[in-house]
Amino acid sequence: MKTRQKIRKGLIVSSFFLFPAIFYYFSPVLIIQASSEGIVNGSFIMFLLMFISSLTLGRAYCGWACPGAGCQEVIFMARDMKVTKGNYIKWLIWIPWIASIALVAFRAGGYHKIDFLYQTTYGLSIGNINALISYFIVLIILIVLPAFIFGRRSFCHHLCWMAPFMILGRRFSHYLPWASLHLKSNHGVCKHCHTCTENCPMSLPVEDMVNQSYMENAECILCGTCVDRCKQGAIIFKYKKI
Ligand code: SF4
Numbered sequence: 001m002k003t004r005q006k007i008r009k010g011l012i013v014s015s016f017f018l019f020p021a022i023f024y025y026f027s028p029v030l031i032i033q034a035s036s037e038g039i040v041n042g043s044f045i046m047f048l049l050m051f052i053s054s055l056t057l058g059r060a061y062c063g064w065a066c067p068g069a070g071c072q073e074v075i076f077m078a079r080d081m082k083v084t085k086g087n088y089i090k091w092l093i094w095i096p097w098i099a100s101i102a103l104v105a106f107r108a109g110g111y112h113k114i115d116f117l118y119q120t121t122y123g124l125s126i127g128n129i130n131a132l133i134s135y136f137i138v139l140i141i142l143i144v145l146p147a148f149i150f151g152r153r154s155f156c157h158h159l160c161w162m163a164p165f166m167i168l169g170r171r172f173s174h175y176l177p178w179a180s181l182h183l184k185s186n187h188g189v190c191k192h193c194h195t196c197t198e199n200c201p202m203s204l205p206v207e208d209m210v211n212q213s214y215m216e217n218a219e220c221i222l223c224g225t226c227v228d229r230c231k232q233g234a235i236i237f238k239y240k241k242i
């Protein structure tokens with residue numbers, strides 16, 4: 001495994017170990033509760049930062065920092081099945097969820113306070129037994145079980161309420177004047193060995209993308225696995241205007 005991938009795996013696994021302490025900052029429930037009180041909470045700010053980061057880094061957060069990614073990529077060792085369908089499901093969750101947040105915030109008369117540490121205990125998520133139970137429910141039902149039942153990073157494909165912020169940010173970035181991180185391919189050197197497609201943690205048809213010279217895909221998390229696995233150097237990272 002190349003050093004870059006060792007670093008990436010180290011980052012996402014470390015992030016996963018921190019998850020019990022920080023999961024309130026990714027909570028889809030607390031943002032609704034806080035918004036109903038007119039409060040901008042920690043998860044509101046984190047989701048906003050994810051959107052902003054995607055304007056120049058695409059979904060690199062998902063590949064390099066997400067706690068749920070660390071858990072799911074460890075599960076690859078026990079259950080390594082491709083996921084090729086159902087990406088639309090997360091939008092069926094995200095759209096009503098965003099509408100609910102907007103509605104409760106509207107009913108509260110808008111936002112009038114920022115509280116990044118909302119509902120945390122000195123900034124930590126697990127301060128009591130209820131928080132611990134919530135953590136294990138989120139972890140097992142939403143992340144671990146789908147990875148075992150449906151395959152590689154099923155949570156990212158089907159359930160993640162954070163991915164749409166970055167998918168939208170990535171789309172939006174195409175119309176902005178500044179550079180962004182993306183993949184570039186050289187199909188002329190591709191030997192059609194399928195290594196990139198076999199190893200993509202998001203189960204993308206990477207070889208086809210290379211041969212079509214079009215590497216943009218809403219589900220690409222810019223993890224660089226294909227870049228580091230391709231012995232021909234047919235895929236590289238580029239940081240420039242798409
Ligand atoms: S790993 Fe490289 S050579 Fe093999 S199919 Fe992918 S792009 Fe082509």
Ligand code: SF4
Pocket residue numbers: 183199200201202203204206219220221222223224225226227
């Ligand atoms: S296409 Fe490459 S960079 Fe994108 S998710 Fe797949 S392996 Fe990672």
